Amino acid sequence: MGETIQSVERAAAILRLLASGPRQLGVAELARALGLPKGTLHGILRTLVRVGFVEQDQATGKYRLGATLLHLGSSYLDVNELRGRSINWADALAGRSRESAWIGTLHEDHVLVIHHVFRPDDSMQTLQVGTYLPVHASALGKVLLAYDPYDEPPAAPLEPYTKHTLADPAALAAELDRVRSRGWACEMEELTEGEVAIAAPIKDPRGIVVGAIGIRGAVERLAPGGELHMEFVSYVRDAARAISRDLAR
Numbered sequence: 001m002g003e004t005i006q007s008v009e010r011a012a013a014i015l016r017l018l019a020s021g022p023r024q025l026g027v028a029e030l031a032r033a034l035g036l037p038k039g040t041l042h043g044i045l046r047t048l049v050r051v052g053f054v055e056q057d058q059a060t061g062k063y064r065l066g067a068t069l070l071h072l073g074s075s076y077l078d079v080n081e082l083r084g085r086s087i088n089w090a091d092a093l094a095g096r097s098r099e100s101a102w103i104g105t106l107h108e109d110h111v112l113v114i115h116h117v118f119r120p121d122d123s124m125q126t127l128q129v130g131t132y133l134p135v136h137a138s139a140l141g142k143v144l145l146a147y148d149p150y151d152e153p154p155a156a157p158l159e160p161y162t163k164h165t166l167a168d169p170a171a172l173a174a175e176l177d178r179v180r181s182r183g184w185a186c187e188m189e190e191l192t193e194g195e196v197a198i199a200a201p202i203k204d205p206r207g208i209v210v211g212a213i214g215i216r217g218a219v220e221r222l223a224p225g226g227e228l229h230m231e232f233v234s235y236v237r238d239a240a241r242a243i244s245r246d247l248a249r
Helices: 006-020 027-034 038-050 067-097 139-146 169-182 230-248
Strands: 054-056 063-065 100-107 110-117 132-134 185-188 195-203 209-218
Touching: 006 027, 006 038, 006 054, 006 063, 027 038, 038 054, 067 100, 067 110, 067 209, 067 230, 100 139, 100 195, 110 139, 132 139, 139 169, 139 185, 139 195, 139 209, 195 230, 209 230
Parallel strands: none
Antiparallel strands: 054 063, 100 110, 100 209, 110 132, 185 195, 195 209
């Protein structure tokens, strides 16, 4: 076996420890667990913070895995696997619900649409793959925010897209609590007047939410009289569970 670079091995040990232990660890805890001098540890942590692999909480001084590392770790799944594993289920969801189906992932404080299936009728529609949706005003975004491992709120101020948009951070936080409690999100004319959307989380084999799938349609079809038809929620949740099972194989 060839030579190894000690500093890289130590950096990898730090990342493994941060990934497997509590959400945040201090220098003393890391030094004790790894058997490293604090001075050595500080130097490696500074480098990991600089490249975005680790973040330091300014209030507590403790460290956690950085968003850059999270994106790198999930990029293979996002690009090469998530969309491929989801296509058939998204097609089935559109057929079952008779509405357009959407799949999105969290990217730079927005929802990136990675797959879009047209509503199965003869209406004029525009392909939305590659577009961005606001996290606070879309059902897909609410799911991704609710299950964000870092639980970071979207940047303020929150733009009101319609009179129904949850532009108040406290109201949005309460809504995300409801999303986590029931396991799905809805958006009632919050992004576009007259449109309703429903979404549910897609999980990888570790149970981490790596995307969301949902449907979007006219309020008179999905929520006539302002009451959401729960059968559509069942369709969306069934599709999300099916994709999650596929990813676990």
